């Protein structure tokens with residue numbers, strides 16, 4: 001590979017050089033820069049005295065000309081210890097077979113349900129690209145969820161995956177009961193159904209639905225419209241008899257267990273006492289305790305209304321976990337969450353565009369612009385964002401998606417959301433693996449198309465941190481990503497203990513994949529939700545030179561990189577940007 005950077009020889013150092021590429025010129029003011037054949041190393045002046053002799057750098061020449069700058073420990077025996085780097089077999093095979101650019105950048109979340117809870121089914125999803133397994137506490141028992149978590153853990157251990165687990169709370173909005181064990185109930189046009197807050201007998205009387213919210217009968221009025229699952233089935237309230245509300249079906253359809261229910265008056269959503277329901281119900285708190293005890297990686301909170309609840313939950317988690325951290329994802333699915341969007345996202349570790357319920361709370365035609373706004377805001381605030389619900393809804397029943405569904409998935413990929421999520425398609429559909437394969441192939445195709453067409457307008461990325469060291473990290477990542485695009489490097493490497501530096505690179509959405517090396521399995525799993533990151537577990541030191549040598553040896557031994565590949569490396573231990581060819 002030819003480079004435009006090899007015009008200083010032998011290695012010299014000049015803090016005052018002007019350099020043809022703008023990101024370097026900008027950085028030149030901040031950092032002393034060392035040049036050598038085919039390599040640049042920029043070190044933060046915070047850690048280097050500008051007047052001292054050049055410190056030992058990992059400056060690597062691909063063709064062996066120029067000074068050999070490989071550290072002695074490059075003799076590190078990779079063959080003896082190839083297992084000391086952990087990456088999943090699917091990514092490894094993909095890199096070996098198709099090279100860097102082939103890797104998928106958009107992450108995939110699968111809701112696990114009866115169709116996918118077996119070990120082999122989970123393995124098939126992991127092989128098919130599932131990055132995160134979501135369990136929805138609206139359904140199933142804790143024992144059931146526990147067994148799913150155990151299987152995913154075993155899969156990770158036995159097969160080398162890093163599938164993260166996301167627990168999604170039920171939330172305390174109004175929803176129907178579990179239909180007495182039936183998988184669904186058909187409501188026909190014109191039928192009269194009873195919605196009741198009484199505990200109904202078992203077996204469930206015909207055309208009777210039990211509701212979770214005690215204030216229901218008092219809040220609704222005759223003439224209100226009831227929307228099940230955001231309008232999949234509709235009723236009109238015709239009579240109130242104590243705790244029972246009689247309703248006539250106006251749009252027939254299938255009622256599913258625990259389906260969400262909203263009521264509308266004169267074209268607007270009614271929020272009376274149910275607006276006072278706590279975001280986290282007492283059952284949710286028990287589920288959260290369960291999630292903490294099981295060490296889930298993410299907790300997604302349903303129907304978030306304000307930042308307060310997120311802050312409260314985060315301190316609750318912090319007080320109960322020591323070595324691990326659980327990321328809190330705010331589900332944006334209510335009017336209040338849109339009103340308080342920025343402060344909610346700021347407080348959270350990520351967000352979900354939960355279009356299912358969102359589409360029941362705002363007019364459907366407003367969902368696409370809300371999605372775009374949430375996705376953009378998350379990127380600006382450096383929080384991962386998941387686009388969820390009905391992406392491939394027809395694949396619950398059919399083996400191929402509709403054209404409209406493919407267009408919807410494409411749009412989310414084009415918006416550069418971090419992740420896409422399957423719900424019913426993977427939880428209880430007939431074609432979970434096929435649905436996942438569609439997400440995978442559409443993602444890869446659209447990412448490639450958009451990259452090749454260079455259609456991505458640069459987004460203004462405001463500073464997220466305020467401390468100087470945070471600002472330096474951000475500048476380093478922004479510059480490294482820009483350099484990576486301009487120099488068309490093969491991969492960005494980031495050595496990151498808590499994952500922050502990796503997320504800052506991901507936020508730039510660079511053209512090349514980002515290899516994120518981290519020391520703990522839990523950070524590795526959490527990074528699996530973020531756009532473009534290929535997380536590796538690797539123990540490393542504060543010495544970047546030996547880290548790079550070790551990584552090159554290990555990855556070469558496993559055929560994941562080869563001599564001559566051009567790499568840019570950054571780290572959060574040493575604020576530096578290094579550009580080099582793999583020796």
Ligand SMILES: Nc1ncnc2c1ncn2[C@@H]1O[C@H](COP(=O)(O)OP(=O)(O)O)[C@@H](O)[C@H]1O
Nearest residue numbers: 111112113114136138139140256423424427428
């Ligand atoms: N753990 C589970 N046990 C049984 N069914 C489940 C489970 N998780 C999900 N499902 C089924 O998959 C459907 C889609 O999942 P999801 O979108 O997460 O829930 P919901 O439809 O309640 O929002 C659910 O309606 C339910 O029928």
Ligand SMILES: C=C(OP(=O)(O)O)C(=O)O
Nearest residue numbers: 333354355356357388389
């Ligand atoms: C993802 C969503 O939440 P749940 O599936 O838990 O209702 C949604 O409403 O889109």
Ligand SMILES: [K+]
Nearest residue numbers: 138168169170
């Ligand atoms: K839920």
Ligand SMILES: [Mg+2]
Nearest residue numbers: 333354356357
């Ligand atoms: Mg929801």
